[in-house]
Amino acid sequence: MLAFVKARYTVGLIGLDIVDRAKVNIILEKAFADGEASWLALYNDSCDLIITSGNLPVEAMDEQIVARIVDADCPDDGPFLLRRPLSHEAIVSLLRNAEAQLDSSAPAPEYGRLKVTGVTEVQPGEERAVEMAEAAPAAAPAPQMHPQFAALGPSYQQQIAAQQAPRPYPPTQAQRGVAASANAGSETVGESWADISIALYSILQTRVPTMARINLPHAESILIDFPGRRFQCAGFPDSIPLQPHQVVLRATLAQPGQGLPQGQPLERLLWFIGTRALGAGLAPWLCAEDRCRLVQWPNFTVLDHSIDHMRMTAAMGNGLLTAEELSLLSGVPFQKAAGILNAFSLMGLLHIERQPAPAPRVPAPVAGTGVGTRSSGSLFGKLIRKMGL
């Protein structure tokens, strides 16, 4: 659901459990739709206002406001405190306070106020989570961390740090943190696909209606229509360098009627970036300890896939696995397992359980026991040999 109203400020939801996050989302969306607030919700930490829970350490810039959600009996007080149970009024009043403070401070010189429209979609299942929590507060399910940027695990931090290591350019990234590049109307310059992948991922996660262009030196540019889930690129994929020395992603807000009239399915590009262009390891937003499960099979008939991909996908559809486990189980190199997880997460096909995760739902996989990895016995193995695949 996208409302075409101008948003003046952005609010980032960081480290909230699924119930709080869903509630805040629903309230924000309603306030936005009713014209009570002009805030855009994102899942990154470079927003004007960050809403987080308890006393989770959040590193904020001077001009950023941090609001915390606390239990009803918490003795603290202040204009940026939200008490459970969250109410519409409390959140709207928080936004008002934040607006007042932001309006009074001059905008930081190196970036202008975002001119973006739209609000995030409530993820399917979130409303239910709220209903469940409200119906039976005592027996509410143990809160789960939201996978995206929710718990900033150590490996995530390391990867971010690696990303922020000094580079000849780009200033925005170095100063504002990688996630800033996700905002519509921005430009991200990187030296590799991994550098711009966070921006891509963030656009996909927040579902702000965005048009983007990726420029690569000596190669065709790639035009992306996110709402239409299409892209155009002459000679794709052969024309795309896997190790360009520069990648520039320019994102703008989609205007009505601006979508690409034709093109290839976007999943094909995301699959390519995830499995081939991101390099040897996990994407910056994935941690080695993350346990992942497939929520929907990729549309393999439009993707350039191998038998290993199919084998891994089947495993992912039936178990909650880390990249390492997936690689062991399917008998493929870690790099390949990481690649498919990168692609699936870009494509929005993964459910991720971040640490501290519940006890593994599957016993530790025995290496090479996945589909068709043993040469005899498996019909899958026999068929692929028969079909010469």
Added chain:
Amino acid sequence: MSDKLHKNPVVVEHARAALETFRSHSKSLGYATILTTDGFEVASIAGDAQQTRRVASMASSMQALGDAVARDLKMGTCDYIIIAAPSGYVIQLRVPGYDLVIAAHFDSAETLGKALSVARLAANDMAQVSVAAAAA
């Protein structure tokens, strides 16, 4: 010509009459159905409605399986199919010139030869329905 034979009143009326004549020729006729080759009931005598509809579907499948076997063995098309069981037979055969099949159940009092010949008479009777009128 094959369009909606089971909804064409001329065809349905003719089928009913043919089945009535059929019944008058054989006392051991249990029930009989005329159906389209794709399994729609045109008319039936005896049997409850649900059963005759079901028999129509099954008979069309049987007929097609018979055709498939005959074709595979290069025998041409399948003229009729007989299912013999301890307490009777089912005979089914094509109506010449139409996408129609007649399926009939006899009790074991009838000899197979007699049953087959009256069934063939009924099929020929059904084939007399005017093409022009049926197409109308």
Added chain:
Amino acid sequence: MAEHVILFAGPMCAGKTTAIRSLSEIETISTEAANTDRETADKDTTTVALDYGEITIGDEDKVRLYGLPGQRRFDFMWRILMERAVGLVLLVNNDAADPLGQLAEFLEEFAELHERGGIVVGITRADIAEGPSLGDYAQTIAKSTSGAIIPVFTVDARDGNHMQTCLLSLIANIESRAALAYQQEQAA
């Protein structure tokens, strides 16, 4: 010799007969009759008993492909063939009147196969009709199977590679489930 029976089900015109032709190594056996129900599907003939094709692997395994008639009046054939089946390729044509409803109906009808083996869903004729999105189909599947992850692809039944992808993912999923169940058993 082991036999592996795979069924192809779905509404009339979904491409079941065509899909089996695309996959089979033998000349397929088909049971077409003149179609008198042009309102439901505008085509000359319709399957009234079954389609049959085969893939033989060495001298050990035979994959038997059975296509079912799409119309409910032939559901007795569904029952007969379901008994031996390990998996189902469920095809739904994107240009059907209510493809999501059809999908839900067939999933319910073949729930037993989902329990026992596996199902893959192929959306056909997406090249000629703008129907629901793959995500819509996936949601319908999730609703009808209490959240199971069933492979769903857009396919062209005339394309052998597409049908191979369907068949392989079906078998990969069945075997993956079995392997996991086995491991859990061992662990318990």
